[in-house]
Amino acid sequence: MKRNFIFFLGSAILILSSCATSKKIAALKPAASYNTGNVVYDKQLSYVNLPVEISVTDIQSQTNKYLNGLIYEDNNLEGDNLIMKVWKQAPIVVNEKNGKLQIEIPLKIWARVRYGIEKFGLSAYDTRDLGLNGKVKLSTTANLSNWKLNTTTSIDAIEWNESPSILIAGRSVPITYLVNPAISLLKGRLATMIDQTIEQSLDIKPYVISALQEVSKPMEVSTEYHTWFGMQPLELYATKATIANKKITVNLGMKAYLETTVGSQPTLKFDANKLQLMAVDKMPSEFSANIAGVVKYANASELMQKNFAGQKFESGSRSVTINKIDLWGKDDKLVVQATMAGSVNGDFYLSGIPKYNAETKEVYLDQVDFVLDSKNKLLRAGDWLVHGIIAKKIQDNCKFSIAEQLQDGQKTMATYLSNYQPVPGVKVNGSMTQLAPNKIFLTPNAIVAMIAAKGKVAIAIDGLK
Template identity: 45%
Template sequence: MKWFVFFIAFILLSVFFISCSSTKNIEALKPTPSDGTPVVYQNKTSFIGLPVEITLKDIEKQLNKNLQGLIYNDSILDDDATEMKIWKSGTIVLSEKNDEIVSEIPLKIWAKVKYGTDFLGLNDTKEIFMDGVITLSSKVNLTNWKLYTVSRLTDYKWNQSPSILVAGKVVPITYLVNPTLSLFKKSIAKQIDKAIDETCDFKPYVLNALAEVSKPFLTHYEYETWFKLIPIEIYATAAVLQNEKITMDMGLKCTMQTMVGQEPKNSFDKSKIILKPVTRIPNKAVVAIAAVSTYKSASRVVTKNFKGQEFGSGSKKVSVQNVELWEKEGKLIIALDLQGSVNGTIYLTGYPQYNTTTKEIYFDDLNYVLNTKNVLLKSANWLLQGTVLKTIQENCRYSIAENLAEGKSSFEEYLDNYSPMKGVYVNGTINDIVFEKMEITNKAIIAFIETSGEISVKIDGID
């Protein structure tokens, strides 16, 4: 975390500029860290309301992509006295009228109809051929990210006259088929509904998009900072068809965190994501982030940034060889390995605090560890002067207003037509990031920050 690196820098600079001219060796007793149990902290869950929009053109594209050639085949005659095969013969065109999807579907239909009676074998079958464009009107419902339709055949236009095969010859029967087409209406509509239901499942796209945004990503190379989003549950309202698109509200319950150090593991498991139906979702995002900086990682970053640098003037110079941080009995221990006018390690202790008015991080009750005091009394007692410690404490401040603004800017990059995958676009606005509180654990310093805003998702142009 940037602010942490900078306020450690203030401590170092304060000590270096008041170092004595002659070299002195100090050997203070190192305070032992707390036990090595894992980091445990309670992070708030975040809730993101996501109005979702799916264009009819995208559904049309998916239908034409997935419905090819033979789309229905009923080869059993005896169950309902009808065999039927249906082929899609051209491009399906979708539109919207009176809150229903209107589908114009080019089809070729072959049917074998059995008629008569089985008594004494008095029955016969006829084959019927139809080629044209049928029009369906469909009530639509999007449940569990899958499109379901209930359709009825409302119109038909023949490219070729419907015909039957008689004695090996094709005989037009338009005058017979048109009045009796009601025999096929329900069957054709039912099969088209089935084909739509099977091909318009958007759940994989939603889960794949979640999988992408759940991958930990590096937010700052120099400070080895990673961001991680962990989805928990997804909520969704009923779908509404209007203005050539299907809209619905989705809600994402998740946790968010930042980590300093190595890349965190990706814990996303799409099989564990639950989609829950709800009647209403507020159109807002409430985001709580736990920014976790382990002492090991923070020590390595601070050492890397300051090791080898010299501070001071003339003969009064010291350099930092190593910096270590850890927790002891609820306080933060800062170990500074110095070389130059003062050689050895000094230990400081205090409580990191945050000033909500000035947006500054500062140390409360900053002091030398008791054993360090005793050593400095004998070898470098000038470090014990009240003015010296006061100077350290006064300078151990760092405004994080710029960092909070930078964090907001980083968020906004993912809300400006951000596309986690082809055809999925995220837009929105976010308010200022607010620092809530800070906790010290046995393994890390955890800063809790919050923000709010509005986010929307548009599905348009998926493959």
């Protein structure tokens, strides 16, 4: 009887001990797999303002560079009784006023004047040489045509230091009537010369193409995650030029593809030969780009682990805690390894489709479920964990914030939108006004959340040499 009691007591202890000790279950670990090692997000079609600013001082410099020395010569006395040579006496001065360029050209003129009478078929002529000093004032309007700055110049006035006259018999005799026809011809010639000089010296195409070529070079915006940004100009537009604030602004616009990549440089290529300049009345300005929020799996695991810290998931008398989280990718799904302890012990694996919540700036998992082998083994232990409220709570905690990463991405993008100068004389400025969630990519090294940013961007080209 005593032996039977001892046997019963031992059996009861074993049974109770068996009930008190949770099962250790070993589920198969899903192997990581990725569609590609590089992420190339769909290129975005954008419009970029491209104001080309030509300062008045640049125009003054170019005009003085191309217009020097003897600028006009007439060696024929016949017809107007005048031979004339005209030199630029001092540097040309260019200013801006009331939407026009105001140009002053200091001139030195040597002239040989023939004068006299002709009567009854007889003529009596004499000649005199004279020197004149004066200043020609011109006004100019500007426009853009075929990449070149076209101007229309007219003479406002000619101011002589002394009135044109000659000495005859010791007396000063005005010869304005003789000089004026030649001066009228000179006026037209000077206006044409100014227009031709500006057109020849201010061809903006080389500067625009050179600037776009530099801006279009792929930029590695994050060396840590090898995140790249690239641009491919497609078309250029132009509205009319304006003269104000001591500069001529040629209002250009550009349609371009923008591309963000992770892992390798963008495939977009710059082809200057395909760029055409088209005249338009109004310039589109919508700009779209992608900001990459990149999170390493280890960092994402730590962030997700915080959601489970101190939590016990209970169902009746049964409960589990999740002590460790690991993450990796498999066929565009995020695998969550949850190390559980409690009524069930072991590493179990869930998977879900990563998505982005714009309000909370979090990556969360949609359509979360236990991986098949983990699910089968848990079902053998009872479906309380697989189908119950605990599974829903675990799913709700499978998320992590990428606000910090997005903020870093915005800061990085902002550096390229605040007086960024890829080359001297080219400045990029703009602002991001709207952010919207886009696709999430899983790479071998990190989780990449693409956020579509909209705003306005302008590339200003200044300082012609």
